Amino acid sequence: MKHKWLLACTMMVIFVLSGCGKTVEEQIDSGIANAENVFKADAEETNKTIGEIKLYVPTRYNVKQSDDLNDSNNLILTKGKDQYLLFVNEHEKADSKLHYELLKKDQTKKIIKEEIIEEDEAFGFTAIVEADEEHYELIVSSGGAKISTITEQKKIDTKLEDMMAIVRSVQLKE
Template sequence: MKRKWLLAPACCVLLFTLTGCGKTVEEQIDTGVASAQTVFEENPQQPNKTIGKIQLFVPSGYEVKESEDLNNLIIKQGNASYILFVNYHEKEDSNLHYELLKKDPSKKIIKEETVELDGAFGFSAVLEYDKEQFELIVSSGGVKMSTISEDKNIDQKLVDMMTIVRSVKIDAEKE
């Protein structure tokens, strides 16, 4: 009987400890944006998938849905969908996607970070989509990826998105 009474408080302490380990949305956003910048500064992953003219790295658990419009690819992970947009005419140093974001007064930017490295420009941003969802955007030159996300795993999504975006290569022979 005494063991049951000792076990109940221990379970409560464990439950509160585990609950406290979860990151707040703000922490996920701060960590995700900073981590996306770090990914941008690292060597890009080698592509493991080719769709038309586009070569890209697709992390485990993600799949690319082929479409007729090879400027826009849909990438899925479970129930989450991501749009990968490739502008073939923009170079690595292009900040077009960033300028368009900044000029749009309807966008409510929560956090953003730009990065320039060896002539390449990139950024990551988290925008308020509605009360319970966020728009996540990462870009490198003419390549942009976005998704709508709830408040879970924002930090990891931003890292995966930047990993994919940074890996994109255009096959010049197929142009």
């Protein structure tokens, strides 16, 4: 219970501060730090089950399975006009570096900043990639789960935190 109150208070402070006109660099630094804290904390309790995937979906987010019937491990999350793509590879374990290695091999990606996180035999990372002059691709991964979005230059910090909370919570139904 204390953890949830602390997380709620932290998110409220972040929400208030995000309206104070942080630069993109400040949002990125803050977002990476927030994502690392979420990764190292206990995973959020799952509150949705879509197909074979159980996960935590933050308030004001909607989630649905991909329309492609052959793609049952892809989920689409939306919040307002923002769209997030969640991919779950059921063959990868918590310490999988597959998504990170694929990102690093892609020479077309201009990585602005990245952070690797390793904790208790789990591997994760956060990366910000320049999509164009006004947009960034945010990528967050934990083990076999990866979520990404294309976003404008605002609320990057809170988006990265939410994204890490989502991927850290992913479980497959047994």
